[in-house]
Amino acid sequence: MNKKVAFYTLGCKLNYSETSSIGRLFSNAGYDTVEFSNTPDVFVINTCSVTENADKKCKKIVKEALKISPNAYVTIVGCYAQLKPQEIAEIPGVDMVLGAAEKFQIIDHINDLTKKPKAVVYNQPVSEANEFVPAYSFGDRTRTFLKVQDGCDYSCTFCTIPLARGSSRSDTIENVIKQANQIAASGVKEIVLTGVNLGDFGIRNGQREDKFFDLVKALDEVEGIDRIRISSIEPNLLTDEIIAFVAVSKRFVPHFHIPLQSGSDKILSLMRRRYKRDLYVNRVEKIKELMPHCCIGVDVIVGFPGETREDFIDTYNFLNDLNVSYLHVFTYSERENTLASEMKGVVPGSTRADRSKMLHILSDKKRRAFYESQLGKTEEVLFEAETKEGIMHGYTRNYVKVKTKYDPILVNELKKVLLTNISPDGDVEITESEEILVH
């Protein structure tokens, strides 16, 4: 009988795509992938350094894993494993810790699966993690996260990602297209392009060889993929040519997620972001001029050191006036080995929480206003497989979340529907529909 492996992923889309690829390495080595609760022989936990209480979460998952399979071999990979390998090695029950350069050699490192009295650690300095390893996720077959870029050469003062993932590096356009074709052939309808700093795509062996825009143009020609979504792009890298191309593209959808982080120029400079807020306004205006229906999501951090009440109000008003559709609000928390963690003007925890709450309320208001602006339109929805209490969800091209009664025939299908009203839980309901679009 084949050995069984189960995965647990914390963190971002990149981690999800990498867990899937590690899963394929196990399949090729003859393992069966099973649910976490299905008494696996091996657990792989892919960690994140951005996650709040990463250490506690990791400990908890290991504990749960060993309750299910007391003799299972437990391996920890991911950003947190790169940053704090020894700390993780101390967690009771962990057998192996793999750093950023080693995680894709997991099969070579796993030998006899016997539990170790003390975890073995394979963790080179992150400067050694300079090879690009392609990855893409497979979830419910509706949407795939395709990793095209890794690492980051920026040095935002709050961020540990460059320490955990190394410098910016990318796949070749040729290889991305090859993978996109494979994904298309498997019946997946939407690709979400992912990377740590996606707009910086094109660096190989420390040299710039391509631009993100070249990749966008090439991917637009891939037959068989209905939608391509850009997961997140820095405002200073979202050029006019990219916006103009997406506006007329066959496959790129009208949805951008653009990190802002603060609406105060003072805080942006303390964060060492590479733009001022005027540039952000300019990007939003350009997008809306060419695509008035475009969905725009914003990352914002509250409680950064030095953020006074006035600075926060500045950010609040800035966002309130900005024509964007939703916010992803992060509460600042100190990370070891970052410049921000040593800065003066620490904002008390309760103030951070209050500011977060205010921006969450603002986000709900923005989302609702955006959804309301879309009511009465007939839009193409891609329905997902997941169903809860007889309800299924899907997304329009411009990221309006719709819900309807579960109908198995709709799973992973594109269908034109009329967006009719907003339900009490905030999703858009549909009451009328046309033919399923068969591709």
Ligand code: SF4
């Ligand atoms: S752009 Fe800044 S926040 Fe984003 S990964 Fe790079 S250093 Fe971190």
